[in-house]
Amino acid sequence: VQKQNLAELQCLLDKLHPADIAYVLEALPLEDRLLIWNMVKAEHDGEVLLEASDAIRETLITDMGNTELVAAAEQLDADEIADLAPDLPQDVLEDVLWALPITEREQLRAAMSFPEDAVGALMDFDVITIREDVRLEVVLRYLRRLDELPDHTDQLFVVDRDEHLKGVLLVSRLLVSDPETQVAAVMTKEMVKLHPNDNAQQATYAFERYDLVSASVVDVDDKLLGRVTVNAVIDFIREKAENEALNLAGLSEEEDLFAPVLKSVKNRWFWLAVNLVTAFIASRVIGVFEDSIEKLVALAALMPIIAGIGGNSGNQTITMIVRALALGQINTDSAWKLIAKELGVSAVNGLMWGGIVGLFTFIIYQNASLGLVMTAAMILNLLLAALLGVLIPLTLSKCGRDPAIGSSVMITAVTDSGGFFIFLGLATIFLL
Amino acid sequence: VQKQNLAELQCLLDKLHPADIAYVLEALPLEDRLLIWNMVKAEHDGEVLLEASDAIRETLITDMGNTELVAAAEQLDADEIADLAPDLPQDVLEDVLWALPITEREQLRAAMSFPEDAVGALMDFDVITIREDVRLEVVLRYLRRLDELPDHTDQLFVVDRDEHLKGVLLVSRLLVSDPETQVAAVMTKEMVKLHPNDNAQQATYAFERYDLVSASVVDVDDKLLGRVTVNAVIDFIREKAENEALNLAGLSEEEDLFAPVLKSVKNRWFWLAVNLVTAFIASRVIGVFEDSIEKLVALAALMPIIAGIGGNSGNQTITMIVRALALGQINTDSAWKLIAKELGVSAVNGLMWGGIVGLFTFIIYQNASLGLVMTAAMILNLLLAALLGVLIPLTLSKCGRDPAIGSSVMITAVTDSGGFFIFLGLATIFLL
Known part of the structure; x- marks a missing residue:
């Protein structure tokens, strides 16, 4: 941002909708962001904070004094302050509470008392x-x-x-x-x-x-x-979809694009750690069969194929089931039908892809039994993936947990370790 | 569905909102679904078809005669018929077109001419x-x-x-x-x-x-x-989010929960085939190093750890970048900042997790150089994941393609093959 353009910029900012200001702030590196933030008119502060994403809001709030924060919050309705509340320092929140008229204070208290995924958290009080x-x-x-x-x-x-x-x-x-x-x-x-x-x-x-x-x-x-x-509903849908995508990719929460390195590390370490543990387990499964691999080193090159396809297929099943659970389309009766169907799909895929993989193995290694073991291992691992692809989300949901979180990691862990075990086990029995 | 209850059921169905009927139909296996569908009042047919998801709609339309379909479509507005159009048989569509008054016919033609992701496809004509x-x-x-x-x-x-x-x-x-x-x-x-x-x-x-x-x-x-x-917008957001989740998991499109096995196989084969190709490439990379593995079989057990963590970390980066691209938060200037930041995150993660993995390797195998090779390979593969995690979606987006589709598969392919190559290559150079 060039200094001589600051006046022009100020003029432009004054005309922008608070949501647009929040959008501009999100796309700027930290230093520029705070420069612009200080140029935003004080009467827009509250609205901009409300529109900004959680990660960005945090950087903006850190930059503000307590008096500024109280002034910003006071421009908002009770339900809007409740949305900001988790990010506000405790003493600011108390100042805001006491500055409110009694009805609004009660409303704010009520709004803050609901968990994030309850209707109460989406509610506003502007009724005629x-x-x-x-x-x-x-x-x-x-x-x-x-x-x-x-x-x-x-x-x-x-x-x-x-x-x-x-x-x-x-x-x-x-x-x-x-x-x-x-x-x-x-x-x-x-x-x-x-x-x-x-x-x-x-x-x-x-x-x-x-x-x-x-x-x-x-x-x-x-x-x-x-x-x-409906606007609260859209925001909720968008946030929910985004959190799901973030969790699936192994990010704990939304991240400021320009967050400092260490902050990003903190956001990402959890799923990397989980992944490390499951990878270690898979590694130990392979370790058990080191003798077999020493005798037939082709096994080492082939085993990731079995594990990989199993993981992919298991994730396909899990995605279907998680969605159906979210929509309430599954009951005990249909669960058995679904397991039967998914096993059927896996059997067909296993015969088809397992056959192709077995053929290629035979061509490359000139070893017919090795090809057959590949085919058999592929079929078995796909069946395992189908069975657990249905059972993992159903069990999580029965236990009252969100079936979307972590089930993809679990199925991959099972198809990796399981795939290595099935393939190396079959090879040890039939080839050595 | 018990026969004696059919009358009661009919009575219940007549009172349901078309969207609720569609919902019930989606949760039923094919046979029951068609039984209920035939009990739905003809005047609700059009609305129910409109509310049902694509996969379910197809099964319902297959069950209907042409006259029924024309009658159902005629109950709808031009923009609604346009939504159904891709699923209707050609001759039904023509009958519907000719039965419409001229203004509506023009509107329907206009609405059908827009691609699915254009504003025109969301538009309706009910303006005062x-x-x-x-x-x-x-x-x-x-x-x-x-x-x-x-x-x-x-x-x-x-x-x-x-x-x-x-x-x-x-x-x-x-x-x-x-x-x-x-x-x-x-x-x-x-x-x-x-x-x-x-x-x-x-x-x-x-x-x-x-x-x-x-x-x-x-x-x-x-x-x-x-x-x-706003209702068209909500449907669009929901569909978009769902398609993304389906594609990420390797499903080509939405799938009827109770689809016949072969139909499901068709929906899933594409990404499994892609996965198979990348797994084969990774397998060949390992094949190059079979001599090294034969000499030091521990390499076979350890290599999936390097590949796995790389894939996980690469997917974290890609998810961040895809989201920022969708929101238009990235320009050429910030791309370099992002690459630098992601490399920084990877370096920290690599030192931390690589150190832990190296230590464990040393403890298990009593081999200090093997531990050091693990640490180095982990750092390098994470750096590779960061670099390509930024470059892959940016390149796809520059080429005018949707960066969300397939980029997760690509990064996993790179971190698998790359991870095996880096680890086995380092081991060959320094340990053998």
């Missing part, structure tokens, strides 16, 4: 409530007295005196109906009601399936607590 | 347009004459006589403003305008960043063509 015994005309006049409607207001919530949800009045119905009609006559009584402790993932399916823009959140007595809007 | 020189009162009266508003109508599009987009009137502004105001006075002129050939992925970022419910689609002359709504 109306009564069912008034005419639409009155509703329209009531709305006109407001300066603006909350974002994503596609429905008004119809509640009774005690805030119990009776129905919703869709804005689109409000607009096409005769103003003399009563709310009760045009409101919808069948609507999606979420509970704050519901699983957020399930709620996102409801949004996808019913094409919702917003949905009510009620407590056990049907009392209206707030709403979830 | 108004003029800027009328009072809000008139707009409200105009809306009241409609039976219902299109789903996701959060804004009305303000156009001139030639359909050029002048601005948008947010429904929330319409509701809070004085009915005597002119549209021109309250409409928003700064709005998101998409073009039908824009990349759909970029459009989804706009929806996320600006929390949109709908956005206009205009041609080069700013003429309004249609709109994109």
